[in-house]
Structures are given as C-alpha cells and as structure tokens.
Amino acid sequence: MFTIKDVLETTRMITENNLDVRTITMGISLRDCSHPDIKVAAQKIYDKITTRAEHLVKTGEDLEAELGVPIIHKRISVTPISMVGESCDANSYVPLAMALDKAAKAVGVNFIGGFSALVDKGYTKGDQILINSIPEALATTDIVCSSVAIGSTKCGINMDAVRQMGQIVKETARLTAANDAIGCAKLVIFCNSVPDNPFMAGAFHGVTEPETVINVGVSGPGVVKRALEDVRGQDMGAVAETIKRTAFKITRVGQLVAQEAAKRLNAQFGIIDLSLAPTPAIGDSVAYILEEIGLECCGGPGTTATLALLNDAVKKGGLMASSYVGGLSGAFIPVSEDAGMIHAVECGCLTLEKLEAMTCVCSVGLDMIAIPGDTTAATISAIIADEAAIGMINNKTTAVRLIPVPGKTVGDSVEFGGLLGYAPIIKVNTFKPDVFIARGGRIPAPIRSLTN
Amino acid sequence: MRIVVTIVGKDAVGITARVSGLLADNGVNILNINQNILEGFFNMVVVADMGTANVSLQELKNLATALGKKIGVDIRVQHEDIFTAMHSI
Numbered sequence: 001m002f003t004i005k006d007v008l009e010t011t012r013m014i015t016e017n018n019l020d021v022r023t024i025t026m027g028i029s030l031r032d033c034s035h036p037d038i039k040v041a042a043q044k045i046y047d048k049i050t051t052r053a054e055h056l057v058k059t060g061e062d063l064e065a066e067l068g069v070p071i072i073h074k075r076i077s078v079t080p081i082s083m084v085g086e087s088c089d090a091n092s093y094v095p096l097a098m099a100l101d102k103a104a105k106a107v108g109v110n111f112i113g114g115f116s117a118l119v120d121k122g123y124t125k126g127d128q129i130l131i132n133s134i135p136e137a138l139a140t141t142d143i144v145c146s147s148v149a150i151g152s153t154k155c156g157i158n159m160d161a162v163r164q165m166g167q168i169v170k171e172t173a174r175l176t177a178a179n180d181a182i183g184c185a186k187l188v189i190f191c192n193s194v195p196d197n198p199f200m201a202g203a204f205h206g207v208t209e210p211e212t213v214i215n216v217g218v219s220g221p222g223v224v225k226r227a228l229e230d231v232r233g234q235d236m237g238a239v240a241e242t243i244k245r246t247a248f249k250i251t252r253v254g255q256l257v258a259q260e261a262a263k264r265l266n267a268q269f270g271i272i273d274l275s276l277a278p279t280p281a282i283g284d285s286v287a288y289i290l291e292e293i294g295l296e297c298c299g300g301p302g303t304t305a306t307l308a309l310l311n312d313a314v315k316k317g318g319l320m321a322s323s324y325v326g327g328l329s330g331a332f333i334p335v336s337e338d339a340g341m342i343h344a345v346e347c348g349c350l351t352l353e354k355l356e357a358m359t360c361v362c363s364v365g366l367d368m369i370a371i372p373g374d375t376t377a378a379t380i381s382a383i384i385a386d387e388a389a390i391g392m393i394n395n396k397t398t399a400v401r402l403i404p405v406p407g408k409t410v411g412d413s414v415e416f417g418g419l420l421g422y423a424p425i426i427k428v429n430t431f432k433p434d435v436f437i438a439r440g441g442r443i444p445a446p447i448r449s450l451t452n
Numbered sequence: 453m454r455i456v457v458t459i460v461g462k463d464a465v466g467i468t469a470r471v472s473g474l475l476a477d478n479g480v481n482i483l484n485i486n487q488n489i490l491e492g493f494f495n496m497v498v499v500a501d502m503g504t505a506n507v508s509l510q511e512l513k514n515l516a517t518a519l520g521k522k523i524g525v526d527i528r529v530q531h532e533d534i535f536t537a538m539h540s541i
Contacts, residue, residue: 004486006539007497011458011528065510068530249538256537 014069018222018284019250021257022277023073024060025198026267027205027213028052030079030114038090042099045084049076049103049112052212052267057108059264063257071257072219072419076104077203078114086126093130097137101144111186113145113203118193120155121442131161134168138183139175145186145201149193151388153395157191157443162388165189166381166437170404173373177406180414184403185336185368189384191391191398196271197327202399213270214262215327218254218318220246221276222283224310228292239293240313247274247317255322273327274318275363276310278338280421286310286331287340287350298340299350307331308361328397330363336416336423337368345424352383352426360390365399370414370423373406380404382433385443393446454483454532455509457498457516461525463489468496471527474519479506494525499532 013019033044053076060074078084078100085093097115104112115137117127134146148165151157169184176183188202195206198215205213227246231238254272262269278286287298290306311330319325333355335341344350352369359365365387371380384400391398405414408425415422459471468487475482480500487496502509513529520527 002535002539004488004495004497007456007458007535008460008495010535010538011460015526065513066531067534068528069534252537253534256533260533 013220013223017220017226018279018281019220019253020070020072021216021254022219023075023198023217024056024071024257024261025075025077025203025215025217026053026056026265027077027196027209027215027270029205029209029211030084033084034087036087036089038085038088038095041085041088042095045096045099046103049078049100050106053107053109055265059261063260067257069253069257073111074109075198075200075203076107076109076112077198077205078112079205079207080114080116080118082117082124082126082130083207085130086124091129092136093133094137094140097133097141097144101141104143109143111143111145111200113147113200114205115144115146116148116204118149119158119161120149120152121158123161131164131168134187135171135175135183138172138186145188145203147188147190147193147202147204149190150384151191151392151443153192153392154445154449156445157385157388157392159385159443160440162381162385163437163440165384166377166379169380169402170377173404173406180416181403181405182416185401185416185420187401189400191388192396194326194328194397198273199275199277199328201401209270210268212267214258214265214267215270215273216254216258216261217273217275217277217327218250219275219277220250221278221286221289223250224276225283225285225289225292228289236309240309243310243313244317247314248321251318251321269324271324271326272318272322274314274322274325274329275327276314276331278332278334279419280337280339280342282339285338285340286333287338287344291340297347297349298344299354303354304357304361307333307358311362328363332364332367333358333362334368335426336370336421337419338421342421342423345426352428356386356390359387359398360394364397365391367399367401368403368420368423369401370403370405370408370425371428372409372425373404374409375404375428378432378434378437379428379430381437385437389443392443393448395448453502453509455480455500455502456530456532456535457500458528458530459494459496459498459520459525461494461520463492463494464524467494467523467525470519470523471496471498474515475500478512478515479504480512
C-alpha cells in the first residue's frame with residue numbers, strides 16, 4: 001500500500017516535473033494489403049488502419065483521465081511500405097503515403113510511421129521505388145514519417161544507400177523549403193534499425209512483429225532532474241542510484257498504461273521503451289540533467305561520461321519495472337526538442353562533433369539538427385556513414401535526422417513549432433568527402449558480427 | 453474500483469467538509485483519509501471506493517475540478533492503480 005508521501009510524490013512528478021507517458025504506439029501489420037493495383041492497395045491500407053486503430057485515441061484519452069497521467073501522443077506504426085507496395089504495378093508509392101496520411105487523420109493520431117525501407121545489404125525493386133518516393137511523399141503529406149535502414153552490425157553498411165540518402169535528404173529539404181525543410185524532420189536514416197520502436201519519426205512495424213501490437217514510450221527528464229537536486233554534492237554512485245530509482249517509477253507507469261491499453265484494444269502488449277524523451281518545455285530537458293550532475297553546460301568536457309551514466313542507469317532502473325523492454329531504450333538527444341541542448345548550441349558549447357561523440361553512449365543519434373542549407377548531399381551522406389559506423393561497430397542503434405534548411409546558415413535559427421521545437425543552425429565541417437561517397441558498394445560486416 | 457483523491461492548496465475553513473460532502477453526495481465510500489498542513493498549504497489524500505458510486509470516474513473528476521475551482525484548491529481524482537504501480541513491486 002502506498003503512503004501519503006508516495007501520493008504527493010506522484011502528484012508532484014505529474015504537475016511540476018512533466019511526468020508523462022510520451023506515446024502509445026499501435027503497430028499494425030499491413031502484410032495482407034498488397035495488390036497489383038496501387039489504388040486497391042491504398043484502399044486496403046486505409047481500411048485496415050481505420051479498423052484496427054479506430055479506438056486507439058479514445059482509449060488513450062480514457063486512460064489519461066482515469067490514471068491522471070498525461071499521455072501525450074497516440075501514434076501508429078505500420079509494416080515498411082516498401083514491402084507492402086512491392087507487388088504494385090507502380091513507379092511511385094506516393095499514393096500509399098497519402099493513404100497512410102488520410103487513415104491516420106481519420107483515427108485522430110498525430111503521426112504515422114512506416115513509409116520505410118530496409119536496405120542494410122541492398123535494394124529490392126520495392127525498396128528503390130519507396131526511397132525515390134520519399135521527398136514527394138513527405139512534401140505532400142502532413143503526418144507520415146519515413147525511415148530507411150542503411151546498415152547493421154550483421155550486414156555492414158550499404159554505401160550506395162548512404163550516398164542516395166544524402167541526395168534524398170537534400171531533395172526533401174528542397175520540396176519543403178517553404179516550411180523550413182520540415183519534411184526532413186520526418187525522415188530518419190538508421191543503422192541497426194529497431195522493429196518495435198514506438199517513437200517517431202523512426203517507428204515502423206517490423207516483419208517479426210505480430211498482427212497488432214501496443215508499444216509504449218515513457219518519458220520524464222524533468223522528474224530525473226528534480227530527483228538529482230536532492231543528491232547535490234554526493235558521489236556518482238548516489239547519482240546513478242537516484243536515476244535508477246526514478247527510472248523504475250517512471251517505467252512502472254508506462255507498464256501500467258501499456259498493459260491496460262493492450263487489453264482494451266485487444267492487441268498484444270509489445271514492449272516498453274525506456275527512453276528519456278525531452279520536449280522543448282522548460283524543465284523537460286536531458287541537457288539539464290547532465291548540467292545537474294555537474295557540467296557548466298551540455299557539450300563541454302564531461303558530457304559523454306555523464307550521458308553514459310545517465311543512459312545506463314535509466315536502463316537498469318527501467319528494466320526491473322517492466323516485463324518486456326525494447327525499442328530504443330535510452331536517453332534521447334534531439335537538439336531542437338530540448339531547451340538545454342538548444343541553449344548549449346546557441347552559446348557555442350555544443351558542436352556537431354561533440355553530438356557525434358555523445359551518440360556513442362546514448363540511445364539514438366544525430367537527431368533534429370538543423371544545418372546550413374548549402375551543405376552538400378555528399379557531406380550529409382558522409383555524416384550518415386560516420387554515424388552508421390558507430391552503430392555498426394558498437395552493436396547499437398544509431399540514427400540521423402538532419403535538416404539542411406534552404407537559405408539559412410550558421411547564426412540563423414529555424415522554428416518547427418510544437419514538439420519539434422526550434423533549432424539554431426549548427427556549423428558543419430566543409431572539407432569534402434566526395435570521393436569517398438562516390439565509391440559506393442558495401443562496407444563489410446564487422447568481425448563482431450560473427451558471433452555464431 | 454478504488455480511487456485516490458488528492459487535494460492541495462491554501463488552507464481554509466471547510467475544505468475537508470466540502471470534499472467529503474461531494475463524495476457522499478455521489479455515493480463514493482471513503483476508506484482512508486490523511487490530512488495535514490505543510491508550510492501553510494493544505495494537503496489531503498483520500499482513498500475511496502467507487503463500488504457504490506452513482507457517477508463514473510470521469511464525471512466525479514469533473515465535479516471535483518469544479519468544486520476545487522470554487523473553493524480555491526487543486527483536487528485530482530485518479531485510479532489507485534497508478535500509485536500502486538509506482539510505489540510497490
């Protein structure tokens with residue numbers, strides 16, 4: 001039984017420290033929606049999503065009301081559309097993206113992920129058509145998210161895809177230039193992609209997943225920051241212990257919501273993603289946690305070490321609180337979505353190179369980073385390759401979500417609005433990687449892939 | 453179903469009476485009350501049973517929010533599961 005102190009602690013976490021369940025994401029298999037006629041396939045996709053996810057938003061709202069904890073997003077992930085569209089006699093999958101957009105809006109979710117292709121080792125016909133369709137799909141839809149997996153520890157890195165994705169990011173930026181390249185905020189390039197990730201923009205419903213599944217992403221950087229205020233001056237053991245205990249409590253809420261949502265929606269409970277996902281709201285920042293541990297500013301010396309401790313302690317605490325853990329599970333460091341990261345870039349403390357170092361020890365990668373509009377496709381490809389190499393060698397997920405904002409350069413900033421936040425344009429090293437990127441081919445799988 | 457009603461705000465005469473009155477009027481049975489004053493602030497936690505209630509949790513929540521506004525305190529009504537989940541293994 002809980003005590004009055006427990007009740008007031010929970011209430012404070014929710015009302016003052018931004019504790020929330022970040023997302024309930026319903027994964028829906030679209031493997032039975034293929035058809036040679038793309039119009040029929042689009043209709044099947046629309047029908048299946050609107051049937052399976054009909055009660056998703058209402059269920060989320062009911063749980064939020066009953067438990068008194070905000071559930072910020074209700075979202076959908078689907079089978080990579082490259083596979084669903086592959087049997088279509090079509091040379092563009094934009095109509096399928098539009099079907100996703102329409103279906104997601106009909107059921108009231110705020111994002112749908114899965115306009116995706118998995119090309120770790122090479123392209124199929126459907127993969128190629130899908131990737132070619134990405135810029136137009138992201139420019140003509142509002143809430144469709146796209147991701148492309150270009151490598152993994154098991155497969156190595158597909159450098160042809162890396163080269164093409166640099167061009168796709170640039171083209172997406174060009175087509176959505178009027179909105180500060182917002183299309184690029186909906187496009188993630190992965191190494192070691194995750195089939196049960198509930199977070200956007202990289203969510204898709206993997207091929208090993210069941211028919212319908214509920215995955216939940218928890219949050220709570222503000223709660224961790226507040227808990228650490230009570231152990232100021234104590235050693236790092238106390239810091240790690242405090243983060244673990246807090247992560248446990250946060251995750252228990254996610255577990256409760258996930259189990260109940262899965263039951264009410266008649267879907268399998270998939271996983272809890274133990275991520276600390278920041279928002280631009282004051283007090284909901286991962287950077288502020290690192291500063292609470294003792295840094296003058298996120299990005300300075302000590303940032304990688306403090307982030308490593310945070311990421312590990314969150315997992316250790318969360319693991320005990322949930323029966324099934326998966327997804328990305330770790331601290332997110334999206335620049336534009338974190339007030340502390342934005343400040344750190346603005347004051348010159350946080351650079352792209354330091355962000356790359358941080359991605360070696362946290363859960364994702366170079367995320368929501370606005371870069372100069374004149375950054376070349378080859379440079380973007382090379383940044384993708386570097387980030388993928390970190391993921392491949394360290395057997396972890398890494399992702400790249402860069403936004404080359406047309407017409408803007410260092411000193412400017414870009415406003416995406418809402419949860420996507422705003423970002424100062426960050427400096428990019430302009431020495432040319434063009435000859436390397438032009439080579440193409442595959443970087444072979446590393447020695448650590450040979451584990452059998 | 454058991455609920456937890458949390459009342460936090462500036463102390464005043466009659467807060468406990470008003471809140472317990474609201475619960476009684478709607479058939480909600482009080483099982484446990486904890487109340488104290490911390491630095492001039494009124495804190496009360498009520499555990500109650502909705503088994504005999506004549507309103508839904510959502511309706512009770514709306515009535516409680518309205519009462520809270522009227523008497524100047526914050527009243528939250530939540531299913532007890534969130535506290536059990538968070539504070540026990």
